[in-house]
Amino acid sequence: MNKGNYKCPLTQALGVIGGKWKPLIIYQLEKSKKRFGEIDTNIPGISRKVLTTQLNELVEDKLVERTAYAETPPRVEYSLTEKGKELIPILRSIAKWGNYLVQ
Amino acid sequence: MNKGNYKCPLTQALGVIGGKWKPLIIYQLEKSKKRFGEIDTNIPGISRKVLTTQLNELVEDKLVERTAYAETPPRVEYSLTEKGKELIPILRSIAKWGNYLVQ
DNA sequence: CTTATTAGTTACCACAAAGTAACAATATTT
DNA sequence: AAATATTGTTACTTTGTGGTAACTAATAAG
Numbered sequence: 001m002n003k004g005n006y007k008c009p010l011t012q013a014l015g016v017i018g019g020k021w022k023p024l025i026i027y028q029l030e031k032s033k034k035r036f037g038e039i040d041t042n043i044p045g046i047s048r049k050v051l052t053t054q055l056n057e058l059v060e061d062k063l064v065e066r067t068a069y070a071e072t073p074p075r076v077e078y079s080l081t082e083k084g085k086e087l088i089p090i091l092r093s094i095a096k097w098g099n100y101l102v103q
Numbered sequence: 104m105n106k107g108n109y110k111c112p113l114t115q116a117l118g119v120i121g122g123k124w125k126p127l128i129i130y131q132l133e134k135s136k137k138r139f140g141e142i143d144t145n146i147p148g149i150s151r152k153v154l155t156t157q158l159n160e161l162v163e164d165k166l167v168e169r170t171a172y173a174e175t176p177p178r179v180e181y182s183l184t185e186k187g188k189e190l191i192p193i194l195r196s197i198a199k200w201g202n203y204l205v206q
Numbered sequence: 207c208t209t210a211t212t213a214g215t216t217a218c219c220a221c222a223a224a225g226t227a228a229c230a231a232t233a234t235t236t
Numbered sequence: 237a238a239a240t241a242t243t244g245t246t247a248c249t250t251t252g253t254g255g256t257a258a259c260t261a262a263t264a265a266g
Contacts, residue, residue, distance in 0.1 A: 010126045010194055013201025018121050020224070023113045036243055050224060052244060061204075072233035073242035083203070090196050091113055097193055098116025100186070101164075123254070139213055153254060155214060175263035176212035208266085215260070225250070235240075 016061045019054045021046050023091055026080065029064065030088055033079035063087065119164045122157045124149050126194055129183065132167065133191055136182035166190065 017023060021043060028039050040051055055078060058064035063084035069075040080088075120126060124146060131142050143154055158181060161167035166187035172178040183191075 008127065008198075009201035009205045010130070010198040011123075012204040013197045014117075014121060014126060016201070016204065018117060020114075023117060024111065027113070037241095040243095047225060048244070049226085049246090053224090068243090071242095072231090073240085074232085074244085076243065086200060090193075090200055093193050093196065094116045095111075095113040097189060098112035098119070101115040101119065102112045140211095143213095150255060151214070152216090152256085156254090171213090174212095175261090176210085177214080177262080179213060210265080211263095213261095216258085218256085218258105220255080221253085223250100223252075226248085228246085228248105230245070231243095233241095236238085 016063070017087065017091075019057065021050060022054050022058060025051070025054060025058065026063065026084060026087060026091065029078060029080045029084070033067075033077045036076050036078070039078065058084070119160075119166065120190065120194075122160065124153060125157050125161060128154070128157060128161065129166065129187060129190060129194065132181060132183045132187070136170075136180045139179050139181070142181065161187070 017026070024043050024046075025039060028034055028042055034042075036051070036055075039055075040046065040048060043051070055064060055066070059066050059078075062081055065079050065081050067077045067079070069077075120129070127146050127149075128142060131137055131145055137145075139154070139158075142158075143149065143151060146154070158167060158169070162169050162181075165184055168182050168184050170180045170182070172180075
């Protein structure tokens with residue numbers, strides 16, 4: 001009856017997108033690539049430390065791509081990969097479902 | 104640019120379905136209502152304590168309905184509400200997306 | 207009157223995730 | 237020579253979540 005618990009694709013997927021700020025980060029990157037600082041100021045309340053770790057995890061999970069330019073001060077741009085873009089409609093359906101929860 | 108952070112419907116929704124075992128619990132109830140003990144034995148690894156708290160949260164969030172019968176030993180049945188049933192196709196799309204993560 | 211059954215509760219512990227604040231690296235500008 | 241800008245890192249603390257194990261209530265069965 002149970003499909004295998006630790007290797008359940010649903011659990012895995014929720015692990016990958018389930019960080020406290022990750023959906024917000026992914027939404028930030030929906031329309032265009034963004035710099036670290038842009039994301040930081042666009043998401044009020046997140047700390048740079050947490051933003052870094054969640055971005056790193058998203059990069060590691062191949063939902064987000066990181067491009068660093070050898071400039072000073074440094075410029076680093078983040079953008080969605082194809083796998084990340086596939087998430088957008090799914091996140092939208094979750095958000096639509098969750099709309100009744102707000103207020 | 105940011106729609107409001109703490110009242111973001113996406114974050115709210117993920118908060119509601121994001122417990123470690125909640126998607127599995129919801130899947131358990133997909134086909135039919137089930138008793139507490141049934142869910143417990145069908146999800147290997149979950150403890151009764153955690154099952155209780157996650158079920159209670161699902162009930163509080165109105166995704167699951169609890170029906171208790173005044174028998175001895177007690178019988179308690181859990182089933183999905185309409186709001187909970189609406190989640191099934193969404194969970195399925197997440198699982199489909201997450202399939203590549205497994206193995 | 208002891209045992210079994212079911213659906214929990216309670217107290218306590220462990221670990222992971224997130225938050226805070228200070229520091230770092232490097233070239234350009236003042 | 238000091239300040240500025242940007243993208244982090246580091247050490248430390250706090251909070252949240254889940255796990256373990258023992259206990260409970262109520263009645264029926266032996």
